[in-house]
Amino acid sequence: MKVKILTAMACVMLLTSCTDFLEEDPNTALTEEQTFSKLDNIEPLVLGMYSSWRNIQKDRGGLMFQLGTDETQQGAFQVMTTPGQAGLDYYNGFLSQENTALAEQWDSRWPSVHYAAQAIYALNNNTEADAARRSILLGEASFIRASLMFELAQYWGEIPILDQARTKELGYARQPLKDVYTYIINDLKVAEANLPTTQKNLTFPVKYLAQALLGKVFLYAPEASGARDYTQAKEWFGKVITSGKYSLLANYADVFSPDHANSSESLYEFQFNNTYPDNNQIQWQTGSRALANIDQYAYFGGYDLLVPTKYCYSDKTNGGIWEPGDKRKDASIRYDFTYKGITPTIPAGFGGDELDPHVKKYEDIRVDGKQSFWNSGKNKPYIRYSDVLLCYAECLNELGSTSDAEGYVNQVRTRAFGGTLPTGMEWSGLSQADFRDRILDERMRELAFEGWRRMDLIRTGKLVQNVKARNKWAAESGTIADFHNRYPIPLVEIQQNQDIGPEDQNPGY
Incomplete structure (x- = not known):
């Protein structure tokens, strides 16, 4: 069984990776029971x-779920040369159960889910005296199981539930959405109750992150799960807001500067740097191939895996999302490819879009002229405070408080326009339906390329409609379906x- 095989491999890999921490007899190996018997x-x-x-989150794999949306798509050369991967934008026959790009994403998550389940079981049965330490570890393990199950369930629907206490009962079968989301929510409540408000090691989550993800789960859960609950989502997002721990940075571009890593706006970001193996190679995948052809040390060179759609990079006057004066536009997207006074040309055999707008958020100027852009390693945001504000506003709107919701959106927009909202740019007097329509564009402007767009389209029922109209490759194939x-x-x-x-496959495949 694939999930079972992968989780067994995880035990081996994780135990091997932790040998520096364990005191072992060189002639013996710790059994699983021995490993989990001590904190x-x-x-x-x-x-x-x-x-x-x-x-x-690294490299090509960390960007796969962003393909095939109305926000981002593959560059033309990528589509020309990798048909299996291209299927994620074309929504054609290559987007199938044989797709290896998706299989890799499925496979990469289950080992950690399994090991979190093992740790949760062990911690719930652990009798060591240090209850405080045990509680924090339980919160951390519960958070990782919940976060990965949430992602898997959002993209694949019904998934296995890995619970060591119920393995004989549940096995490795797909479980009903109601049960899956019950586990996710319960895990996050355990995490929220046990995680501290601060952590010295920024790798680990804090209480407020669990609260924010709980809000996300209640907001994003499919209707069929029975877990979508705007009141609960509002309450959990509200706890983050009223905590006083987070605030927006004054300058939007600073959010993505290494000089402002783990700022007051960050609930959690994945920690990277410019040194292997802690670099993430995101710029390698999102920059321009034409720049890479000139200089491997150009910090905004790359290989066009993930580029903005025309809708994402265009002004409203040209059918896109950007309003005049919005500073997020140039902080998020590169339009000028001049490097050291040279504007590259597109060599024969390339795709032709290498000098179209590209993702800018992950450019790492620290490597410029010193290291290959493969060594890019800026932190990657997971949940930011602006996202919490926008999600909270959505909840308010759905609960009938549209005018209050507008105020929270205007907080985010005020920063976007440099600290003062120009006349006519504030949200005011919208109907509930108008707010629903406009918030998706606002989320794209604020959170472009941060990994939430596909989930946003799925939960609002807009995936097929928007992708078919705005993603070049999906529009070309015309085969995207519900x-x-x-x-x-x-x-x-x-x-x-x-x-x-085979009978358990998702319909349509």
Whole structure:
């Protein structure tokens, strides 16, 4: 069984990665039971889970779920040369259960889910005297299981529930959405109750992050799960807002500067730097191939895996999202490719869009002229305070308090326009329906390329409509359909997991 095989491999990999922390007899190996019997052994293994979670965010794999939206798409050369990957934008026959790009994303998450489940079981049965330490570890393990299950359920729907106390009962079969989201919510409540308000090691989450993710779960949960609840979402986002721990930076561009890493706006960001293996290679994938052809040390060179759609990079007057004076535009998207006085040309055989606008948020000027842009390693945001404000505003609107909701959006927009909202740019007097329509564009302006767009389109029922109209490759193929709101269960999972058969595949695949 694929999930079972991967989780067994995780045990081996995580135990191996933690040998520096463990005192072992050189002629013996710790059994799983011995490993989990002591908090000293569980703690480095929890760290291993978070390292794995971070590493999922790296390089090409960390951008896969952003393909195929109305915000981002693959560059033309990528589409020309990698048909399986291209299927994620074309929504054609290559977006199937045989798609290896998606299978890799499925596979990469289950080991950490499994190990978190093992740790939760062990911690709930641990009898060591240090209750405070045990509680924090339980909060950390619960958070990682919840966060990864939430992501998997958002993209694939019903998924296995890994609970060591119920393995014989549940096995590795897909479970009903109601049960999946019950586990996610319960895990996050355990995390919220046990996590501290600060952590010296920024790899680990804090209480407020669990609160924010709880808000996200109640806001994003499919209607079919029975878990979507705007009142609950509002309450959890409200706890973050009233905590007084977070605030918007005055300058939007500073949010993505290494000089302002882990700022007052950041609830959590994945920690990277310019040194292997802690670099993330995101710029390698998002920059311009034409620049890379000139100089491998050009900090905004790359390979066009992920580029903005025309809708994402255009002004409103040209059918896009950007309003005059919005400083987020130039902080998020590169329009000028002049490097050291040279504007590159597009060589024959390239895709032709290498000098169209590109993602700017992950450019790492620290490597310029010193290291290949493969060494890019700025932190990658997970949840920011502006996202909490916008989500809270959505909840208020859905609960009938549209005028109050406008005030929270205007907080975000005021920063976007440099600290003062120009006349006519404030949100005021909107109907509930108008607010719903406009908030998706506002979220794109504020959160472009940060990984939330596909989920936003799925939860609002806009994926097919918006992608078909705004994603170049999806529009060209014309084959996107409602069943594409879910990804296919990988064929290798069906072949190796005795609890998931062909009949359990998502409809349409």
